[in-house]
Amino acid sequence: MPREVVDLPYQVEYLSILDEDGHVLDEDLEPEIPEDRLLRLHRTMLLARRFDERMLHLQRQGRIGTFAPVRGQEAAQMGIVAALRESDWMVPSFREQAASLWRGQSLESFLLAYGGFYQGNELPGNQMPEGSRNLPVAVPVGTQPLHAVGLSYAIQYRGQDDVVVTFFGDGATSEGDFHEAMNFAGVFQTPTIFVCQNNQWAISVPRSRQTNSETLAQKALAYGFPGRQVDGNDILAVYVAAEEAAERARSGDGPTMIECITYRLSMHTTADDPSRYREEEEVEEWRRRDPLPRFQAYLKQRDMLSDSDIEEAEEEILGEIQDAIDGAEERMEELANEELSMFDHMYAEMPPYLREQRDQLARELGRKEGNDA
Amino acid sequence: MPKMTMVDALNTALHQEMEQDDSVMVLGEDVGVDGGVFRVTEGLLDAFGEKRVIDTPLAEAGIVGTSIGMAIFGLRPVCEIQFSGFSYLAFHQLEAHAARMRWRSRGAYTVPMVLRTPYSGGVRALEHHSESREAYWAHTPGLKMVIPSTPRNARALLISAIRDPDPVIFYEPKAVYRAFREEVPEEEETWPIGKAQVVREGEHLTMISYGAMMRPTLEAADKLAQEDDVEAEVIDVLTIAPLDHHTFAESAKKTGRVVIIHEAPRSFGPGAEIVARLIESSFWYLEAPIRRVTGYDVVIPLFAYEKAYLPSAGRVLAAARETLESPA
Numbered sequence: 001m002p003r004e005v006v007d008l009p010y011q012v013e014y015l016s017i018l019d020e021d022g023h024v025l026d027e028d029l030e031p032e033i034p035e036d037r038l039l040r041l042h043r044t045m046l047l048a049r050r051f052d053e054r055m056l057h058l059q060r061q062g063r064i065g066t067f068a069p070v071r072g073q074e075a076a077q078m079g080i081v082a083a084l085r086e087s088d089w090m091v092p093s094f095r096e097q098a099a100s101l102w103r104g105q106s107l108e109s110f111l112l113a114y115g116g117f118y119q120g121n122e123l124p125g126n127q128m129p130e131g132s133r134n135l136p137v138a139v140p141v142g143t144q145p146l147h148a149v150g151l152s153y154a155i156q157y158r159g160q161d162d163v164v165v166t167f168f169g170d171g172a173t174s175e176g177d178f179h180e181a182m183n184f185a186g187v188f189q190t191p192t193i194f195v196c197q198n199n200q201w202a203i204s205v206p207r208s209r210q211t212n213s214e215t216l217a218q219k220a221l222a223y224g225f226p227g228r229q230v231d232g233n234d235i236l237a238v239y240v241a242a243e244e245a246a247e248r249a250r251s252g253d254g255p256t257m258i259e260c261i262t263y264r265l266s267m268h269t270t271a272d273d274p275s276r277y278r279e280e281e282e283v284e285e286w287r288r289r290d291p292l293p294r295f296q297a298y299l300k301q302r303d304m305l306s307d308s309d310i311e312e313a314e315e316e317i318l319g320e321i322q323d324a325i326d327g328a329e330e331r332m333e334e335l336a337n338e339e340l341s342m343f344d345h346m347y348a349e350m351p352p353y354l355r356e357q358r359d360q361l362a363r364e365l366g367r368k369e370g371n372d373a
Numbered sequence: 374m375p376k377m378t379m380v381d382a383l384n385t386a387l388h389q390e391m392e393q394d395d396s397v398m399v400l401g402e403d404v405g406v407d408g409g410v411f412r413v414t415e416g417l418l419d420a421f422g423e424k425r426v427i428d429t430p431l432a433e434a435g436i437v438g439t440s441i442g443m444a445i446f447g448l449r450p451v452c453e454i455q456f457s458g459f460s461y462l463a464f465h466q467l468e469a470h471a472a473r474m475r476w477r478s479r480g481a482y483t484v485p486m487v488l489r490t491p492y493s494g495g496v497r498a499l500e501h502h503s504e505s506r507e508a509y510w511a512h513t514p515g516l517k518m519v520i521p522s523t524p525r526n527a528r529a530l531l532i533s534a535i536r537d538p539d540p541v542i543f544y545e546p547k548a549v550y551r552a553f554r555e556e557v558p559e560e561e562e563t564w565p566i567g568k569a570q571v572v573r574e575g576e577h578l579t580m581i582s583y584g585a586m587m588r589p590t591l592e593a594a595d596k597l598a599q600e601d602d603v604e605a606e607v608i609d610v611l612t613i614a615p616l617d618h619h620t621f622a623e624s625a626k627k628t629g630r631v632v633i634i635h636e637a638p639r640s641f642g643p644g645a646e647i648v649a650r651l652i653e654s655s656f657w658y659l660e661a662p663i664r665r666v667t668g669y670d671v672v673i674p675l676f677a678y679e680k681a682y683l684p685s686a687g688r689v690l691a692a693a694r695e696t697l698e699s700p701a
């Protein structure tokens with residue numbers, strides 16, 4: 001046969017478990033997650049949602065700077081990290097507030113960092129808490145998946161069975177670094193889980209202009225490992241996909257790519273005006289698939305959650321957020337005069353020339369010439 | 374004459390050049406439908422269509438590499454990198470190809486492209502959105518490196534950059550984008566690449582700066598006149614590479630005292646090169662050590678401490694006074 005179709009080992013599958021109203025589509029697929037864990041997931045998702053809204057207000061009032069809202073993508077992030085161990089690594093991009101909250105990052109640390117203080121990255125909960133491993137945000141799009149490959153290579157080299165998950169967007173799949181990461185992971189068969197949050201937009205550029213491929217998941221096929229799509233607004237489907245990918249990775253079967261089909265319900269960042277490039281009808285359509293009410297409907301159907309439980313949680317969360325804001329603003333005031341810290345953490349040891357520059361700034365600001373951090 | 378912001382002025386330059394020459398193309402992330410995240414390319418898509426105003430996939434190496442190919446063919450691509458902090462994802466395309474194609478092909482192939490990108494701090498931005506790393510490009514033989522400071526010179530320089538036969542990295546001071554308006558004449562203006570401009574004449578001291586730092590520099594110069602009776606000569610570098618050291622030398626020979634101001638990190642920054650040129654050209658005329666007022670050799674901090682990092686008029690003034698006093 002001079003012309004034959006080449007058989008590829010993988011096909012792209014689309015997984016969903018809940019319908020838009022939170023009904024289970026196929027009970028065989030429903031994961032067994034203990035009730036307390038499900039409720040904790042709901043609590044964190046609600047917190048992420050309300051915190052996002054509050055940060056937007058703070059930004060509008062000029063109390064914090066630019067940030068990238070997570071609204072609409074909570075399930076796509078939390079379903080993934082909920083299926084991981086604490087000792088697994090997370091390599092995020094810049095929109096993973098929901099995943100990071102689940103992994104132990106404090107509200108205060110976000111507020112501080114988006115308030116312009118890098119000390120936000122030093123707070124307990126944002127540093128690596130014992131046993132949990134989270135890299136800081138990576139703003140240059142698509143560059144961080146390579147670090148996940150390096151981390152997972154090292155894990156394998158040390159004979160451990162942790163895995164590494166890396167988050168990135170649909171736009172990120174156009175960057176060269178992303179493809180190099182996928183290729184390395186395929187060649188080295190590293191325990192890496194590539195999670196694309198396909199939220200349909202990269203600022204003003206729609207998914208259809210990002211690649212001529214039918215799916216993003218199929219990119220994995222080119223690199224010799226499975227790629228699958230999941231309903232990213234269905235936390236159960238995301239959880240199952242992540243569990244399976246983690247299982248594969250832990251047992252030495254290599255990487256997986258998960259394309260979470262989701263939607264950015266808010267603006268790209270607080271500096272963006274989406275009405276310039278997308279129709280309100282499209283947003284409205286996706287609002288109906290909002291992951292939060294959907295998850296709540298599911299929990300209610302299973303008699304795990306009632307309206308009054310939600311009300312109670314809402315109230316608690318409001319207080320928790322307010323406490324964090326008060327704490328963070330107090331901290332910002334305390335830190336306002338610690339400009340000299342800009343010289344810290346550049347090197348393990350501060351070179352003499354840098355010390356001279358720091359002393360010069362100290363004199364200019366009328367501050368004590370400080371000690372090294 | 375209409376009064377324009379720098380964003381308006383750059384937009385006008387693009388409109389004018391695209392109208393005159395159908396080989397001028399604009400490509401980059403969010404430059405079409407969105408008009409650029411700073412709106413510099415606003416209206417171009419409507420005016421010139423999507424074949425010439427291209428919303429690209431999110432890939433800096435892709436944008437620059439494709440521009441190089443277009444330029445070799447004979448088009449005049451003006452690509453945008455959304456923030457200069459992301460231009461490094463195209464570093465190899467610029468260093469290995471844009472800068473060398475003329476040399477490698479012994480003049481047969483050339484790369485008349487412009488890479489526009491916002492740089493500079495002071496706008497309360499996220500990490501990677503505030504830095505000033507013009508030295509990378511200025512250090513690369515084969516690239517030209519331009520930084521305007523006002524709406525008027527921005528329009529003139531962008532037009533010159535587009536018409537230039539070589540690749541030009543064009544850094545736009547985002548802190549100036551909408552900071553003030555200036556009259557920009559209707560009729561076309563250009564400004565030669567490779568030429569600095571004396572923007573204030575004086576005989577006691579020379580102040581050399583560029584981009585967003587021209588404002589604190591000029592403010593300090595005014596203060597010197599008011600409070601110290603000192604007339605500072607202020608030079609706007611405008612082109613970082615190739616550097617116009619003749620203009621610096623002429624001024625230094627007159628004043629004997631020089632202060633250089635930039636927000637880029639101090640070590641190996643443009644100031645270091647300017648000092649070296651002045652030593653080479655004007656050593657015997659100098660009456661005091663040359664001083665640099667610069668960013669520090671650290672990652673520019675997140676915005677809470679940005680003010681402390683960026684040279685201020687106060688810092689410039691203090692350095693100028695020290696220079697005027699020494700040798701004591």
Ligand SMILES: Cc1ncc(C[n+]2csc(CCOP(=O)(O)OP(=O)(O)O)c2C)c(N)n1
Pocket residue numbers: 095139140141142168169170171172173199201202203264268402431433455459462
């Ligand atoms: C290398 C790089 N280029 C450009 C940018 C500017 N930028 C920030 S986010 C973004 C779009 C990202 O889209 P996507 O990967 O889909 O992630 P999303 O924002 O949708 O979460 C762009 C262009 C950047 N941060 N890094």
Ligand SMILES: [Mg+2]
Pocket residue numbers: 169170171197198199200201202203
């Ligand atoms: Mg996206």
